[in-house]
Amino acid sequence: xxxxxxxxxxxxxLAALKGMGIDSYVSNGETVLTLPVIRKAAKTCRKCxxxxxxxxxxxxxxxxxxxxxxxxxxxxxxxxxxGRPFVGRAGKLLDQLIERIGLRREDVYxxxxxxxxxPDNRDPEEAEIDxxxxxxxxxLGLIKPKVICTLGRHAYNTLLGVNERITRVxxxxxxxxxTMLLATYHPSFLLRNQEKIxxxxxxxxxxxxxxxx
Ligand code: SF4
Numbered sequence: 001x002x003x004x005x006x007x008x009x010x011x012x013x014l015a016a017l018k019g020m021g022i023d024s025y026v027s028n029g030e031t032v033l034t035l036p037v038i039r040k041a042a043k044t045c046r047k048c049x050x051x052x053x054x055x056x057x058x059x060x061x062x063x064x065x066x067x068x069x070x071x072x073x074x075x076x077x078x079x080x081x082x083g084r085p086f087v088g089r090a091g092k093l094l095d096q097l098i099e100r101i102g103l104r105r106e107d108v109y110x111x112x113x114x115x116x117x118x119p120d121n122r123d124p125e126e127a128e129i130d131x132x133x134x135x136x137x138x139x140l141g142l143i144k145p146k147v148i149c150t151l152g153r154h155a156y157n158t159l160l161g162v163n164e165r166i167t168r169v170x171x172x173x174x175x176x177x178x179t180m181l182l183a184t185y186h187p188s189f190l191l192r193n194q195e196k197i198x199x200x201x202x203x204x205x206x207x208x209x210x211x212x213x
Pocket of ligand 1: 047048128132
């Protein structure tokens, strides 16, 4: 599946890719991207300072034709070690949330705003988000899901270009470039605030209905 580029950020990103010697996205004179091409670019990316401390780039995984994409914040320690998203305690909880929709992890696609771990799991910085965002925009443009579920405030704010608290926007349905976007809590937050899990279950029920609609 290809992704025709019409986004300014992604165009700049493509120019950067070309500078890295990756130009296999040009097909029949038209600029296109594929998931393997951007995964390859991310693997060696040094567009922000997180490249210096990461052990692995955590690009994302799952079905590249998924109807549902989960977007989290950034890899944690275990994700950085394994190079896979949501594999620690928060990942186990995310698996349980996905099961409540009646799906399996391999049916959906899971990724983060940042592809590299911030030291000590600190919040992502604005410059890091700006540098990394084209990967996420490209992933979503290629997968073309029916619904995007943002996990926590950073994913929501990054995709919608706002600055909201998750407690204000959780459970709200928004439009992201013609795709439904539902905001829910980050599983790490749910591990620390277990009284909120019922709201997350309600969000999974909503996702199930949206996917059926
Ligand atoms: S976080 Fe994103 S922009 Fe920064 S080095 Fe990693 S892949 Fe590149």
